[in-house]
Amino acid sequence: MSGYLKYNRSNQADINHILEIMSVVYPISNGLIREFEAHILSLSIKKDQILFNENEVCEYIYFIKKGALMGCTTHKKQQITTYISIENEFVSSISGLHGLAHSQEYVIAVEDTDLLAIHNQEINRLFLQYFELNYIFRVILEKYYKHAQQRAHIIRVGNAKERYQYFAQTNPGYLDRLPSELIASLLNVKPSTLLSVKKDFAAQEEQNKELDMWEEKLSIHMETHQSFRDKGIRLQSLAKEIGLSSHKLSIVLNSYLNKSFIDYINQYRINWIKESLRNPEIVQNFTLEALAYSAGFSSRSAFYNAFKKLVGMSPVEYTKNCCK
Structure with missing residues (x-):
């Protein structure tokens, strides 16, 4: 192990922090708590400082208190990033786990990083004495x-956009925090490709925010003004009512909500009818056809077809089931 790393006794607050995280997986006995209090060490390393090298025995299992580390290998003098870990994650040599073999990868700090550490000799001894430690580390390794496996799969079969989307979903916050060239190496794409994909996703997110806003405005308008009850309603007239172009309204409905204009309107009409059917007085005084015409349907057949399509049963069947 690299001799320039300075290990110190850990303070109680840091020990309590790691114990709290582990106890979420499985309760920790008082005996194991005392062992951790006696043997957990702390150290800090600077950005770009190596924690352990290739062809070196990794003597410790580390817990990242603050900062970020990356695991790397070299192939034909090229650095290949194999993983990235940040706060509240355990790190050690994968190929030389528990100090039983020389490491085939090296680990380097991406940021100034504070770590907690326990020597493999101690952890291996504790494995023999405490069931809960075996269980906790089994769960950690499974995760x-x-x-x-998921990362290897997406890198082998996914295109650049799919890799980026996977990374963004499984590692929230990494994209704005870590260097682009590091993420590109992890995803096995060129930095320029990553930049292009990132810009595309940023533009899509901005468009989605705008569509969110217009969809909300559209919903409020429909609920407030009940425009769906107008038998002559058209996409152009609705767009004019809410101050939106017909083209933009089409995008909101077709691409964002994945609904045609008529299905969107009919869903409101049917919801209005279903709500009316919950009122016994309305059921006694109005026929289904009368409610349909009041909701905006122009014919009995249009009402029945739309109801069956969107509800999955005929209006009569629905009335029998809901209004017993």
């Missing part, structure tokens, strides 16, 4: 290998 790690599931993520590793």
Whole structure:
């Protein structure tokens, strides 16, 4: 192990923090708590400082208190990023886990990083004495290998956009925090490709925010003014009512809500009818056809067809089921 790393006794607050995280997986006995209090160390490393090298025995299991680390290998003098870990994650040599073999990768700090550490000799001893420690680390390893398998799969079969989307969903906050060249290496894409994909996704997010705003405005308008009850309503007239171009309204409905204009309007009409059917007085005094015409349907057949399409049963069947 690199001799320039300075290990110190850890303070109680840091020990309590790691114990709290582990106890979420499984309750920790008082005996194991005392062992951790006696053997957990702390150290800090600077950005770009190596935690352990290739072909070196990794003597510790580390817990990241603050900062970020990346695991790397070299191939034909090229650095290949194999994983990235940040706060509240455990890190050690994958190929030389528990200090039983030389590491085939090296780990380097992406940021100034504060770590907690326990020596492999101690952790291996505790594995023999405490069931809960075996269980906790089994769960941790299962989680790690599931993520590793998913990452390997998406990198092998996914295109650049799919890789980026996977990384963004599984590692929220990493994209704005970590260097682009590091993420590009992890996803096995060129930095220029990553930049292009990132710009495309940013533009899409901005468009989605705008569509969110217009969809909300459209919903409020429909609920407030009940425009769906107008038998002559058209996309152009509705767009004019809410101050939106017909083209933009089409995008909101077709691309964002994945609904045609007529299905969108009919859904409001049917919801209005279903709500009316919950009122016994309305059921006694109005026929289904009368409610349909009041809701905006222009014919009995249009009402029945739309109801069956959007509800999955005829209006008569629905009335029998809901109004017993």
